[in-house]
Amino acid sequence: MNRIATIVFLVQLLQTAEGQVFPGSFMMVNSSGRASGQKAHLLLPTLKENDTHCIDFHYYLSSRDRSSPGSLNVYVKVNGGPQGNPIWNVSGIVTEGWVKAELAISTFWPHFYQVIFESVSLKGHPGYIAVDEVRVLAHPCRKAPHFLRLQNVEVNVGQNATFQCIAGGKWSQHDKLWLQQWNGRDTALMVTRVVNHRRFSATVSVADTSQRSISKYRCVIRSDGGSGVSNYAELIVKEPPTPIAPPELLAVGATYLWIKPNANSIIGDGPIILKEVEYRTTTGNWAETHIVDSPNYKLWHLDPDVEYEIRVLLTRPGEGGTGPPGPPLTTRTKCAGATKTSICKLVHVISVKNTCFKLKLTSLEEEEGALVLPLVISCTVPQITGFSFTPYGID
CATH class of the missing domain: 2.60.120.200 (Jelly Rolls)
Structure with a gap:
């Protein structure tokens, strides 16, 4: 020491x-x-x-x-x-x-x-x-440049932060410009531009925005006549928001789902300027994203009896402001209504006696054990193959 x-x-x-x-x-x-x-x-x-x-x-x-x-x-x-x-x-x-x-x-x-x-x-x-x-x-320096006020900069995690240092005075190629952090670490300025004979500006990118933080920087210039130093400005690094809880399921239909985004409790920083719903089937490799502009949202044109995974995306101001998707809501749409097409999903010939045979009709709901329809239909056919029929009680 x-x-x-x-x-x-x-x-x-x-x-x-x-x-x-x-x-x-x-x-x-x-x-x-x-x-x-x-x-x-x-x-x-x-x-x-x-x-x-x-x-x-x-x-x-x-x-x-x-x-x-x-x-x-x-x-x-x-x-x-x-x-x-x-x-x-x-x-x-x-x-x-x-x-x-x-x-x-x-x-x-x-x-x-x-x-x-x-x-x-x-x-x-x-x-x-x-x-x-x-x-x-009580007057400006004659040789050392004076900086204009350095403005605060706010970015999202992982984005480039750029400060602009503007000074009044004459710029010389021999002048040294740099950005000085509150703890003393120095960063060289990258680009210097002469605005006019009385003013010049310089910009510098700060790379350390990997995590949520607040740090302070100021501009410093060393010229032949002395040094100029600006005020300290804050570099505010914000974390994009993500919901804490999954969406809330309000209603279920065969081709739709009503949900509530549940975006009031978040991890990260606001304000939230955009809400989106991302959904996909649990067995598929595709996904769709819809903008949500109301407290509740209805997903349309879904397939019956299909399991879906639904997440909410939140966005705050600035580039890179969209956070990771929140926890998923996993739910299944209902079966479609009973029709000739839907009920006769599977037709099994159980037995044949002379000119009569017994059929087992399995509906879409049977996968969940909801409906099995054994019927006995009397008819006369020369052979089992190639027949057609209209079962009673189905219309």
């Missing part, structure tokens, strides 16, 4: 290796004799700004042997949250005197933020890291 070095506040003269003298008051860290990675922090008061503003400061890195004494990082912590990664830093150099940098921070009341300066020492590189003249100015 890195130890925190003590910041030395010098109200005196700083004399560099080149013999230059800088009068005044400033914050300075002496990196001589420090182990690599030791840190010193300077925390500014918490700021609650209502309008566009700019923070500027001067920094100085010096070393007797002209090697870098370490690095200087700047963090912006919002609403007392995590420190995250730096939005600005300088390392690997020594400066020729004091250098000015700007911070264009687009965080406004009721949100608040704190700027943290951090120096990190480098072993075997004695020298000084100093900060001076930190000011909050």
